[in-house]
Amino acid sequence: MAAILEIRNLKKVYADGTAALQGVSLQVERGEFVAVIGPSGAGKSTLLRCINRLVEPTEGAVLFNGTDTSKAGGQQVRKLRREVGMIFQGFNLIQRVSVLRNVLHGRLGYMSSMTGALGFYSKRDTEEAHSILQRLGLNQQMYKRADELSGGQQQRVGIARALSQKPQVILADEPIASLDPVTSENIMQYLYTICREDGITCLVNLHQVEVARKYATRIIGIHKGAVVFDGAPDELTDEVTGLIYNK
Ligand SMILES: Nc1ncnc2c1ncn2[C@@H]1O[C@H](COP(=O)(O)OP(=O)(O)OP(=O)(O)O)[C@@H](O)[C@H]1O
Numbered sequence: 001m002a003a004i005l006e007i008r009n010l011k012k013v014y015a016d017g018t019a020a021l022q023g024v025s026l027q028v029e030r031g032e033f034v035a036v037i038g039p040s041g042a043g044k045s046t047l048l049r050c051i052n053r054l055v056e057p058t059e060g061a062v063l064f065n066g067t068d069t070s071k072a073g074g075q076q077v078r079k080l081r082r083e084v085g086m087i088f089q090g091f092n093l094i095q096r097v098s099v100l101r102n103v104l105h106g107r108l109g110y111m112s113s114m115t116g117a118l119g120f121y122s123k124r125d126t127e128e129a130h131s132i133l134q135r136l137g138l139n140q141q142m143y144k145r146a147d148e149l150s151g152g153q154q155q156r157v158g159i160a161r162a163l164s165q166k167p168q169v170i171l172a173d174e175p176i177a178s179l180d181p182v183t184s185e186n187i188m189q190y191l192y193t194i195c196r197e198d199g200i201t202c203l204v205n206l207h208q209v210e211v212a213r214k215y216a217t218r219i220i221g222i223h224k225g226a227v228v229f230d231g232a233p234d235e236l237t238d239e240v241t242g243l244i245y246n247k
Pocket residue numbers: 014015016018019020038039040041042043044045046047
């Protein structure tokens with residue numbers, strides 16, 4: 001069976017000439033929990049964003065379930081973004097609407113979630129959103145506006161929104177960078193659980209090497225746009241960590 005993601009010689013040069021990715025090749029198998037680590041500016045966000053085409057690669061290919069996504073048109077890109085959900089450092093919620101509506105946004109798409117009054121949603125959609133929110137421990141917050149929630153709660157809404165898309169892969173771009181250590185553990189536990197219980201493949205960009213070691217089944221180290229380490233957490237010695245961050 002094809003790897004769920006295959007990245008071939010991926011390069012990204014931004015318009016100002018910054019070479020953010022310099023030829024990244026890797027495969028991710030279904031169900032893996034991959035942490036991507038590396039210093040600030042290494043190219044971690046660019047890598048995740050190229051996978052679901054939030055950023056257009058300059059060269060190379062990203063295959064999702066064996067299909068080259070670089071040839072995908074608008075509708076196929078939308079489908080790709082549903083199947084490859086994204087969680088952001090800054091949560092990226094629609095602040096002035098309810099938590100429930102943010103989750104329905106994930107399930108139905110932006111226009112359908114914003115145009116209908118809540119009563120218009122099908123019973124099935126609403127029940128599904130309720131059950132995901134319950135799973136994330138947010139049943140008390142369902143009708144609150146997103147901007148009334150704490151950072152940790154907002155990130156749980158971000159996870160709920162991604163889950164409501166029924167994704168095969170979740171890309172999390174520094175999901176805990178703006179959270180305190182206890183809340184960070186809580187968010188990582190949720191991501192770990194959905195990977196284990198739902199079989200959703202997770203790629204998580206992290207600054208904290210200890211967190212990567214604790215949760216990931218595999219760690220990829222990026223430095224200056226290139227993969228300099230790819231292995232099991234116990235292979236990531238202090239010496240290797242030093243190389244990733246100081247090279
Ligand atoms: N839109 C852009 N235009 C120009 N350069 C960019 C753009 N986005 C990122 N870069 C540059 O590309 C390089 C890689 O950035 P990227 O955000 O992918 O790294 P990162 O490892 O995720 O960093 P951080 O941990 O600080 O978020 C950096 O030099 C960054 O300044």
